[in-house]
Amino acid sequence: MTDNTQTRSETLREQIEEMIAVGTLKPGQHLDETVLAERFGVSRTPIREALIQLASMGIVVIRPRRGAIVAEIGPQQLIEMFEVMAELEAMCARLAARRMSPVEHAVLMATHLACKQARDDADSDAYFYKNEEFHQQIYIGSKNTFLEEQARALQRRLRPYRRLQLRVRNRVTASFEEHGAVVDAIIEGKGDLAAELLRQHIMIQGQRFSDLVASLSALASEA
Template identity: 90%
Template sequence: MKKHSEVLREAIEEMIAVGKLPPGHHLDETELAKEFGVSRTPIREALIQLASMGIIVIRPRRGAIVAEIGPQQLIEMFEVMAELEAMCARLAARRMSPAGHATLKATHLACEEARDSADSDAYFYKNEEFHQQIYIGSQNSFLEEQARVLQRRLRPYRRLQLRVRNRVQASFDEHGAVVDAIIEGKGELAAELLRQHIMIQGQRFTDLIASLPKPAGKTA
């Protein structure tokens, strides 16, 4: 059974991922404790966990805020994410079992259902599951762990990407090509397809930057 602080950490992390707590937002322990109906102690423990993951920043004598990522750092993080996922795809094409192929196709089908619902947030969750199946398929537990860590750091931004017009459809189509390459054992093709799927550059980058919420306390 998960500790109370872990459950709270996941709940707060989810609020950050879906934009309820935007970058730069001050996290008041008393307000959070009241919202969740708990004491401040497990809230404080949850915030310490989130700080260790880089999702929030705890400032001495000023409290905690949701981490803000600048454009240059965002590019760098997506570059690393693209390479990690490309490596996962390459290994998955070599190592994924027939059962893994079946699960991957099932998660792809779930993405299709979410796409057809015209709900970008529903697609966001199914999209995460799809990528995680590729991490698992690499059969490299260290690589899987690193990919999951960075995926979590980038959750709010990957979600915003999917709100750009026509991005959900494009994402689904790109998934289909990756699935085919992995199942056919074409490692280099799978790696390149997934790398391009993740990279933000050109118009995709400007669209993402335009969609970012303004940091707390700042106006245009």
């Protein structure tokens, strides 16, 4: 594969991944290589390479002789993945509270405040992107490259579901307030508190899980 083909397939992977994250392509939906090639104005070869890359990330499932579909995550697996995500982020927060510099504290605060406009506008989709940047600053702040990579990988797999969560009534406002408490704990160097706050921020259980399942059902009915 030439460098140009590889670059093109990586760009396509990012574009298809974004379509999945924002719900344009839904869980379980068939991914027709010809349709995607026409959509992006390319041949099927870079599309196929992009789908293989997405399959290696768990975002797409390639079925022999039946083509690719957007990966579906069942309710039980979703709970388990969010449990792991919560622990990974808690570890990041604990380490960030110990290791982030004052300059990095300022960047984290600025990223948090950048979420405010989306919250004030009640724009859950805009908040989704700002929210990702906020969490990624904490991953970086852990100063543990392996942990950062694992957190980013799982965050990417859960992107469509984290986005759906934010569409639940009042979730954006609650999320922003929870972020504020996490920022304070990190800046004050309170690692255990930061870890517990971020763990609870990520965990889905009880009403939050019911709301997410209802959102998934509504999404399926639109397909």
